[in-house]
Amino acid sequence: MPIATDLIGLPAQVRPPAFALRDVDPARLPAGSLVALPVLSGEDTAEGPVLGPGAEALAALLDLDLLEVLEQHRATGAVGEVITQVLPGAGLAAVLLVGLGAARPQDFRDAGAALARATKDRASVVTTISAIADDPALRAFVEGVVLGSFEFHWRSAGAKSQPLGELVLDGPVDRQPQVDRALAIAVASWRARALATTPSNLKNPAWLCEQAAVWAAESGLGLEILDEEQLEAGGFGGLLAVGRASATPPRLIRLDYAPGKSRKLPHLVLVGKGITFDSGGLSIKPGDAMSTMKRDMTGAAVVMSTMAALAAVGCPIRVTGVIASAENAVSGASYRPGDVITHFGGRTTEVTNTDAEGRLVLADALQYAVDKLRPDVIVDVATLTGAAKVALGLGTAAIFATDDVLAERLSAAGDAAGERYWRLPLADVYEEMLTSKVADADNAAGGPGAITAALFLQHFTGGIPWAHLDVAPVGDTLADRGVWTAGPSGFGARTLLQWLEQDAPLEGIS
Incomplete structure (x- = not known):
């Protein structure tokens, strides 16, 4: 159901993204999909950034070393980092590597906002970030995606950009109440x-x-x-x-x-x-x-x-x-x-x-x-x-x-x-x-x-x-x-x- 964000007397305003929960297999996504994967900072290890769920299967499918991609961009997995790897001719449109830092609820909130800003004007993104989030972290992540999508405008030609249309979260549908509460x-x-x-x-x-x-x-x-x-x-x-x-x-x-x-x-x-x-x-x-x-x-x-x-x-x-x-x-x-x-x-x-x-x-x-x-x-x-x-x-x-x-x-x-x-x-x-x-x-x-x-x-x-x-x-x-x-x-x-x-x-x- 669309979220009402219009105000009296103003042009139609942008709306927050929609959210859907389903089991996600990054190796079996439709052509043209965008996939967002979590990257932890790995502060407690000597290995550097740590890739989260779905990365191994996707890397094997694409024959792509995602850790090498992170190294090329000098990425650390810090909160707010979003590395976009375009995949021409690979079936999927792109992989987004999203920094989660130490994966605290606040980190999930800020990572959600960063993902939202990186995916404006996109119709849909699938993510496995939710697979490593407990309930407080999931709620924080959803809040971040919504708030990072905020825009107010009073332009004759409409908003400069549109928020992400839908974010598909990897997870069972019984987590929907947490998503709904966060959205409210x-x-x-x-x-x-x-x-x-x-x-x-x-x-x-x-x-x-x-x-x-x-x-x-x-x-x-x-x-x-x-x-x-x-x-x-x-x-x-x-x-x-x-x-x-x-x-x-x-x-x-x-x-x-x-x-x-x-x-x-x-x-x-x-x-x-x-x-x-x-x-x-x-x-x-x-x-x-x-x-x-x-x-x-x-x-x-x-x-x-x-x-x-x-x-x-x-x-x-x-x-x-x-x-x-x-x-x-x-x-x-x-x-x-x-x-x-x-x-x-x-x-x-x-x-x-x-x-x-x-x-x-x-x-x-x-x-x-x-x-x-x-x-x-x-x-x-x-x-x-x-x-x-x-x-x-x-x-x-x-x-x-x-x-x-x-x-x-x-x-x-x-x-x-x-x-x-x-x-x-x-x-x-x-x-x-x-x-x-x-x-x-x-x-x-x-x-x-x-x-x-x-x-x-x-x-x-x-x-x-x-x-x-x-x-x-x-x-x-x-x-x-x-x-x-x-x-x-x-x-x-x-x-x-x-x-x-x-x-x-x-x-x-x-």
Whole structure:
């Protein structure tokens, strides 16, 4: 069944490869086939690279020394290496020798992405890489193939290239559930990337609502949307202040998932920052800093994509997604430094920097979750602070948490998914920096900025176990690398789904 990757208002997008499982005999493949064979780095041996299943039979059939081919290319079997040996007149079209390094799950994921990039515009490839993969490695490999195939376009002539049409995996059909689960998780990450990459002349809060409605109907989710009049009546002062300068008013999106009819199941709320473009407001950003701000709704993209995949991964608990969406624009209606806003629930904030808008909309959404939904656990996802980039660089996201078990679960899920986190402290020694002379808090308390932003948000969590994922350091990828494609990353969806597919994801969190 084709995977839906199109978005409202855009040309037809490319689709991820299809996958099929069957017993593969490389010596008995149809003419013109492309065969991908695994190559391990052989780091623990003196022999160098080690060829995997199917290589011996294929070498005998073709009268071709594949180790010599590797030597000619000075290949080592390192992850990401793909050597293509064309076979004119041999029946098969080519053999692809794919480096797996030490064959860890992460290596399979990156090897899958490398294979995907090497086989674009091909109809089909057969591989024996899956024959040496246990279940975690197989899932990682499938994820890598999907994510390495990602492309977003808005071209009149269509996409520059098409992903591989089908990858035939060597293995029994009883491994299909693992393939399907991996595909659901990878497509969620794909969708989060696509949402974050969509230009802001199309993507605004109303458009985000339309896309949420499509995925809700497709996935059987409950949907509720609060427009600007309902936000005004409800007292969502943060959302309204940030969004009021834009021609497209703010929205609050609520998505509900339940695996059954029982309301006694544990309940998680995911909150996403949905700033569809961030100019910085009157505290305007420099031009270079503004160029990537279409992706300032990555948190919303991650929550929406995760919610749409919960049924596919068999999530056993109730989950509600709450997305606070606005455009931080500039006009005569802009909110100003010095303004005091009243959030949902009554807490007040003095605005000293209109470019610290994410915490203002998240505050409303978090308090709404506490007061209206009364969950057992809350997790928010946001490209929140440049300070997190300073602290952690561009390869690791920050995690803050009020509960050690919750922090450990999310970090472990991130490790398994190939998304890395580092826990930073909710250090109350900096709490006094939030002090305002006229309101309950200042929205721009200063450095250490990632910590003071998290402390600001903590006041809206009602003592409920809570984690804050600041994905600003990994919101963009500068170049194609492993499973990452240059551009907005959609970082976080795989982490959440890796966690929420577990039998009891909230057990022990208090």
